[in-house]
Amino acid sequence: MLEESERAIFEVPIGPQHPALKEPILLLFKIEGDTIVDVMARPAYTHRGVEKATEARNYIQNIYLCERVCGICSCIHTLVYTQGVEKLADVEPPPRAKYIRVIMSELERIHSHTLWLGVAAHELGFDTLFYYVWRDRELVMDLLELISGNRVNYAMSTVGGVRRDISDAVAHQIKKGMEILRKRLDVYTEVVEKEPTLRKRVIDVGKLSPHDAVALCAVGPTLRMTGVKRDVRADDPYQAYDEIPFNVATYDTGDVLAQIIVRVVETYEAANIIDYAIDHMPSGPIKVKVPWNIAPNEIITRGEAPRGELFYYFKSNGTEKPERVKIRTPTLGNIPAVCEMLKGYHIAEIPIVFAGIDPCLSCTARFAFIDERKGKSWVWSGDQLRTYRRKYYKRYGR
Amino acid sequence: MAMESELAGAAVRKPVTLKYPFERRDVPPRFRGRLAWDAEKCVGCGMCVQVCPAFALEMVGKGPMAELRYYLNRCVFCSQCVESCPRDALSMTEEYELADYKHKVYEFKRG
Amino acid sequence: MKEALGVIELVIFPGFLFLSWLALYFEWVDRKFYAKLQYRYGPLHTGPKGFLQPFADFVKLLAKEDIVPAAVDRFLFTLTPIMMLALSFYALFYIPIVPIVRDVAFGAFEGDLILVIFVLTIIGFLKFLAGWGSTNRFSAVGAVRTAFQLLGYEIPLAVALLTAAMGAGTLNISLIAQKISTDAILASALLPALAISVICFQAELERIPFDIPEAEQEIVAGWLTEFSGRRLALFRFATDVELTLAAALMAALFLGGPYGPAIPVIPVQVSYFLWFMFKTTVLVLVLANIRTLFARLRIDQMVHFSWRYLIVAAVAEAVFIQALLAMGVIA
Ligand code: SF4
Ligand code: SF4
Numbered sequence: 056m057l058e059e060s061e062r063a064i065f066e067v068p069i070g071p072q073h074p075a076l077k078e079p080i081l082l083l084f085k086i087e088g089d090t091i092v093d094v095m096a097r098p099a100y101t102h103r104g105v106e107k108a109t110e111a112r113n114y115i116q117n118i119y120l121c122e123r124v125c126g127i128c129s130c131i132h133t134l135v136y137t138q139g140v141e142k143l144a145d146v147e148p149p150p151r152a153k154y155i156r157v158i159m160s161e162l163e164r165i166h167s168h169t170l171w172l173g174v175a176a177h178e179l180g181f182d183t184l185f186y187y188v189w190r191d192r193e194l195v196m197d198l199l200e201l202i203s204g205n206r207v208n209y210a211m212s213t214v215g216g217v218r219r220d221i222s223d224a225v226a227h228q229i230k231k232g233m234e235i236l237r238k239r240l241d242v243y244t245e246v247v248e249k250e251p252t253l254r255k256r257v258i259d260v261g262k263l264s265p266h267d268a269v270a271l272c273a274v275g276p277t278l279r280m281t282g283v284k285r286d287v288r289a290d291d292p293y294q295a296y297d298e299i300p301f302n303v304a305t306y307d308t309g310d311v312l313a314q315i316i317v318r319v320v321e322t323y324e325a326a327n328i329i330d331y332a333i334d335h336m337p338s339g340p341i342k343v344k345v346p347w348n349i350a351p352n353e354i355i356t357r358g359e360a361p362r363g364e365l366f367y368y369f370k371s372n373g374t375e376k377p378e379r380v381k382i383r384t385p386t387l388g389n390i391p392a393v394c395e396m397l398k399g400y401h402i403a404e405i406p407i408v409f410a411g412i413d414p415c416l417s418c419t420a421r422f423a424f425i426d427e428r429k430g431k432s433w434v435w436s437g438d439q440l441r442t443y444r445r446k447y448y449k450r451y452g453r
Numbered sequence: 454m455a456m457e458s459e460l461a462g463a464a465v466r467k468p469v470t471l472k473y474p475f476e477r478r479d480v481p482p483r484f485r486g487r488l489a490w491d492a493e494k495c496v497g498c499g500m501c502v503q504v505c506p507a508f509a510l511e512m513v514g515k516g517p518m519a520e521l522r523y524y525l526n527r528c529v530f531c532s533q534c535v536e537s538c539p540r541d542a543l544s545m546t547e548e549y550e551l552a553d554y555k556h557k558v559y560e561f562k563r564g
Numbered sequence: 565m566k567e568a569l570g571v572i573e574l575v576i577f578p579g580f581l582f583l584s585w586l587a588l589y590f591e592w593v594d595r596k597f598y599a600k601l602q603y604r605y606g607p608l609h610t611g612p613k614g615f616l617q618p619f620a621d622f623v624k625l626l627a628k629e630d631i632v633p634a635a636v637d638r639f640l641f642t643l644t645p646i647m648m649l650a651l652s653f654y655a656l657f658y659i660p661i662v663p664i665v666r667d668v669a670f671g672a673f674e675g676d677l678i679l680v681i682f683v684l685t686i687i688g689f690l691k692f693l694a695g696w697g698s699t700n701r702f703s704a705v706g707a708v709r710t711a712f713q714l715l716g717y718e719i720p721l722a723v724a725l726l727t728a729a730m731g732a733g734t735l736n737i738s739l740i741a742q743k744i745s746t747d748a749i750l751a752s753a754l755l756p757a758l759a760i761s762v763i764c765f766q767a768e769l770e771r772i773p774f775d776i777p778e779a780e781q782e783i784v785a786g787w788l789t790e791f792s793g794r795r796l797a798l799f800r801f802a803t804d805v806e807l808t809l810a811a812a813l814m815a816a817l818f819l820g821g822p823y824g825p826a827i828p829v830i831p832v833q834v835s836y837f838l839w840f841m842f843k844t845t846v847l848v849l850v851l852a853n854i855r856t857l858f859a860r861l862r863i864d865q866m867v868h869f870s871w872r873y874l875i876v877a878a879v880a881e882a883v884f885i886q887a888l889l890a891m892g893v894i895a
Contacts, residue, residue, distance in 0.1 A: 067701050075781040089863075116506035119531040178781045180772055180860025183456055186602040190469050204483030210531045218536060219483060246456055252773050252858040255865055402705060403862045406781040456857055460601045469603045 064092060067402065071100050075178060075406035082397075082409065089401045094394040098387070106380055113375040114140050114214055114349065122208050124382060125415050127170065130163040131360040133212040138293060139356040139367045140214045144349045152216035153295040154336045158229070159202065159211050160294075160358070161325040161332070165236065166195045167361035168318045168325075171413045172243065175315065178406040179256050184246060191239040198232050201225055216342030226333045233326040240322060247315055257311040261396040261408035264309060273392035274385045275363020276321065277412045279305045280313035287359040298335070301328050314411045348375050360385050362413050386415045480547045485530045487548040488523055490561040494542035495521070501534035501543060510534060518563065525557040569665045578661040579670075583653060586661075587804035590811060590848050591618040597852040618804065622797050630793030633698075640697030645791070645798035648690045652805035655683040659812045660738045660821045662836045668738030675735045680813065681722050687806060688714040688768060691777065694799075695787025706786025709863050710777040713767055716870035717774075721764035723878035724757040728817040731885045731894060737816050745820030750894045756881045758818040760874060762847070765810040766854055767866070769803065773858035774866055811844040811851070819843045 064087050071079035079100035085093040105124055109117045121136040122129045134156050141148060148156075169192040176184035196206055202221060203209035211217050221229075247253065263273070265281040278285055286303045288296045304320035306313040349371040357366045363385030372378040389412040397408050471478065480486070497519035502510045509527040513520040535543045551557070573579055578586075592607060592615055599606025607614025632641060658676040660669040669676075688710065695707025729735050731750050732743040744751050767774035778786035791799055815821050821843070822836035830838075861869065888894050 065701070067705075074784055112506060113503070115504045115533060115537075119506035119529055119533065122531075123529070176859070180775060180779060180781065181858065182772070183460070183602055183856040184859075186604065187456075187459060190603055193469075200481045200484075202483075204481055204485050204532075205530065208529070208531070210485075210533075213536075242459065250456070250859065252861055256859055256862065401862065401864075403776070403779065403782050460853070460856060463601045463603050466603070468600070468605050470605050472605070472608070 063087060069405060069409075075409070077174070078414070080414070082405070084397075084402075084405070086402065089403075091397050091400055091402070091405070094397050096390050096394055098390060106382060109377055109380040111376070113347075114345075114377065117377065117380070118213060119208075119210065121380075121382070122210065125384065126207055127167050127415060128163065128360045128362070128365070129208045130159045130211060131358055131365055133210070134160055134294070135356055135358040135360075135365050135367050137212040137214050138358065139354060139369045140349070141345065142354045142356055143352050143369050143371050144214075144345050145352075146215060146343060146345050148216045149340045149343060150295070150337045151220075151339045152341045154332050155217045155219075155221055155341065156212055157295045157299065158221065158329050158332050159199075159209060159217075161328045162195055162199055162202075162229075163209075164325045164361045165322050166192055166199065167413070168322045169195065171318060171361075171410075172315065174413075175311075175407060175410055176253075178410045179253060181250075181253060184243070184253075188243060191236070194232055194236055194239075198229055201228065213342065215345040216340070218342070220341050221333075221336075226336070230330060230333060233329055236326055237323065240319065240326075244319055247312075247319070254312070256404075256407065257315065259308075260311045260400060260404050261314075261411055262308075262310050263392060263396045267395055268309070268392060271392040271395060272388050273363075274388040275360070275413075276304075276314060276317045277363065277389045277392055279303065280317045281309040282307035287357055287364050291357065293356075293358055295332065299328055299331050301331075311407055311411050318413075348373060349377075362386060362415060363388060384415065386412065389414070480549070484547055484549070485532045485545045487525065487546050487551060488528065488534070488559075489544050489546050490521055490523070491542045491544070492520075492561070492563040494540045495519075495538075496540055496542075498539060500537045500539060504533045504537045506531060506533065513560070520563055521561040523559040523561060525551060525559060526553075566665065570670075573665055573670055574657075577664070580653065583656055583661075583805065583808065584801075587801065587808045588618040588622070589615075590807050590844070591804045593845060593848050594807065594852045594855075597849055598855055601853065601856045622801055625797035625800065626794055628793040628796075630795060631790075633700075633790055635699045636790060637697035637699070640693050641790075641795070644690050644694035644697065645795045645802065648687055648694075649798050649802040649805060651683050651687055651690070652802050652809055655680045656805070656809050656812065658737055659809070659816050660741050660823070661812060661840055662822055662833060663738070664833055667742075668736070672736055672738040677725065677729050677735045677737050677740070677817075680737065681725060684721070684768060684809075685714070685718055688718070691770075691787050694791070695777075695789075698787070698790040700790050702783040702785070702789045703787050705783050706777045706789065709783075710770075710787055712863050712867055713770075713774065713777055716867040717764040717767040717874070720760055720870055720874040720878040721768065723875070723882055724760040724764065725813070725817060727757045727878070727882045727885050728754055730882065731889070737813070738821075741816040741821035742823050744818065745823035747894065751818065751820065753885060753888055753894065754818050754881075756877065756884075758814060760878050760881065761814055761818070762850060762854070763874065764870075765814065766851060767870070769807055769810060769851075771851065772855045773861050775860055776863050776866060779860055807848065807851075808844075811847045812840075814847055815840065815843040819847075 064085050067084045067086050069082040069084060070076050071081050081097040081100070083095040084091050105120060108120060112120060118133055118136060122133045124132050169188055173185040173188040173192065176182070176188065199209060200206050202225060203211050203219060211219060263281050265283050268278050268281040268283060282305050284303050284305050287293070289303050301324050304317050304324060306316045351371055351373050353370045355366065355368045357364055359365070365385060366383040368379070368381035369377055370379040393409055393412045397405065400408060497512070497517045499512055502512055507527045507529045509524045511522040513522050530545070532545050535545055575581065596606040596614065607617030610616040610620045632638065657671040658669055658680055660672070663669060692707045692710045692714070695703040695710060728740055728744070731754055732740040734740055734743070744754070770777055778788055788796065788799060812821070822840040824835070824839040826832065827835040827838065
């Protein structure tokens with residue numbers, strides 16, 4: 056074994072702008088030959104100050120702010136947010152609203168997982184699969200559009216229930232859509248099972264052991280692909296999930312193939328959940344009233360986003376605005392795990408392994424500074440940020 | 454080679470791409486487009502201004518004869534204002550081709 | 565008269581002008597068919613059905629800013645695009661396209677097949693030099709991958725192409741084509757060699773599943789990363805010409821090129837043209853179809869694949885042809 060300085064190690068930066076990345080993150084690779092020795096990730100390129108902004112808006116306004124934390128998980132963010140505010144105000148949404156929320160978030164899971172499958176195929180250079188999967192994803196997008204009116208930000212959950220009902224005609228259409236979806240999924244499962252070039256690229260690539268996965272706080276499919284059965288929907292059921300039977304998809308090889316399989320199985324499961332929820336949807340109101348001001352309280356709440364556990368912390372102070380909201384998105388939890396997964400593999404595997412965790416970086420950036428050289432870390436307060444901004448603009452002009 | 458049978462279908466069917474400016478999709482029934490205001494119904498309560506997450510609405514004047522100013526470029530089309538309006542004075546239209554170089558401000562006027 | 569015809573053959577038909585048109589036409593066919601298989605339209609608005617889009621892209625790139633980074637090797641940076649285009653054209657003159665003066669290709673001589681194979685290797689090597697001269701990290705990785713890929717496909721390609729020469733008993737591409745077009749048994753015995761060379765050309769042209777040296781998601785544009793403007797336009801055009809070269813060469817060696825059963829009524833030159841266009845277009849469609857079917861391989865998997873299977877298959881095919889020759893099945 057040679058000393059670090061004698062070995063021919065060179066650094067390859069992937070990002071912040073790179074064709075494999077849909078969002079900015081810097082992954083600094085130390086590479087020896089063609090093998091990755093070390094990875095350093097720097098995610099904070101898209102800090103938007105969402106948490107800070109919530110403190111200046113009331114609980115209703117914040118629904119739409121939190122919806123925009125992430126474009127793909129816009130439903131689960133509002134769901135967990137409103138669930139948190141309901142907990143904070145101690146009100147219970149009506150049962151029909153809970154079912155509608157479940158249907159929406161499972162439709163979103165289908166759209167997110169099919170989107171991921173397409174992106175993964177694209178990262179492998181398999182553009183045909185990418186186009187086909189995305190074509191069939193339109194099916195779910197159309198259903199979401201039919202229910203909520205828009206494609207990306209559904210604006211369905213509100214504090215105290217949901218904003219729109221699902222009529223019987225629409226419910227019927229959703230069930231028909233799920234039938235078609237299952238048939239299309241069968242085709243893609245077959246492609247994944249049979250296509251040799253695809254399998255060559257994903258089997259035994261980006262491996263993660265269950266022990267590491269748990270130790271590095273991986274969440275969602277990234278954790279489940281190692282065989283660890285952990286899913287907020289099953290472990291800490293929220294909304295109507297305790298009344299709906301479903302299986303938690305796991306796979307035990309812990310490579311990229313396992314990621315694909317876990318997500319495909321989850322998509323099938325989501326279709327089943329939607330069918331069940333539509334059949335068993337109770338009738339009744341979809342919304343209850345929630346007071347404008349919320350008494351001082353402090354709670355945490357969570358839900359299973361397509362990418363893993365989504366966590367919200369709330370503190371209220373008796374006014375119509377929250378005192379503090381903390382959001383922990385699943386991608387942040389998966390970044391240490393993906394750094395571990397990349398080590399020991401080739402440059403060619405960077406895109407697929409990194410895309411394997413389904414990174415969604417826009418939600419990830421939080422304002423913490425870590426000075427590596429001095430070994431210090433600190434967090435800036437709003438005031439410090441404001442001072443910094445003032446100084447910055449004075450120095451560089453507007 | 455697992456996709457060859459799928460490709461055969463593509464060779465005979467029409468592409469799924471819409472030639473956008475020439476072909477348009479139908480707007481879904483609950484679509485949220487540009488905001489519209491009905492002066493007859495509005496009582497100037499200011500509820501819509503309070504709930505708007507994007508600060509896209511502004512009251513001009515006070516009291517029952519107040520008028521609204523609507524900053525289109527800020528609006529995030531959440532339709533919360535429509536839902537919160539006690540008089541159903543607001544509604545969302547089906548207009549969606551709203552991109553512009555200018556900041557569009559709509560002055561909703563009475564009469 | 566002969567001289568004037570020769571000049572026409574060199575410059576206009578089937579010289580530079582026609583070949584340039586042909587290259588852009590093949591790019592259009594390739595893109596259009598690739599898109600069609602993916603439920604897209606592909607080029608659509610420039611010219612009828614987007615036919616002029618490749619040309620428009622070329623012109624657009626010519627007009628773009630041409631950046632030469634400070635750290636690059638200026639000599640290689642300027643030389644490689646020009647050389648690649650020039651060499652691709654050069655090789656095309658040894659391949660029968662639509663012969664109008666003599667009944668063979670413009671530059672035909674005994675042994676031109678060896679020359680063309682040599683030029684194909686040089687083109688691969690130029691890509692390596694272009695990437696290496698760029699001194700960019702992504703370019704360097706791409707360049708190394710190009711070199712590895714060259715190691716992988718070069719031998720089976722050469723063996724497969726020479727198998728045709730073996731079967732026809734000459735090293736003159738035009739004569740091979742003439743012989744193949746009249747000998748159906750030989751042509752069908754050479755089909756495996758055609759399949760091997762289709763795969764190898766897919767690697768030479770760096771298309772899926774062998775687009776490893778310019779894998780967009782991994783190393784940006786690989787060896788092409790630093791090129792922009794005019795130089796990029798030349799490279800892209802050179803790739804199109806290379807595609808033409810591949811299609812024309814395979815058509816000549818395995819399908820008889822422009823020579824084919826005479827079509828009644830029309831003059832022989834027109835029938836040459838029709839046969840040539842038909843065969844090469846089919847080959848380009850096959851190449852485009854392969855592009856849709858696979859995921860990208862990793863470089864070691866590619867080299868592994870070609871040394872373990874392609875070379876073995878190529879040699880087996882050569883032995884098979886020799887055996888047929890020895891048994892007198894083909895003359
Ligand atoms: S739709 Fe939403 S963002 Fe637009 S004006 Fe109404 S409340 Fe404000
Ligand atoms: S909420 Fe309705 S009634 Fe009140 S000011 Fe707005 S538009 Fe007028």
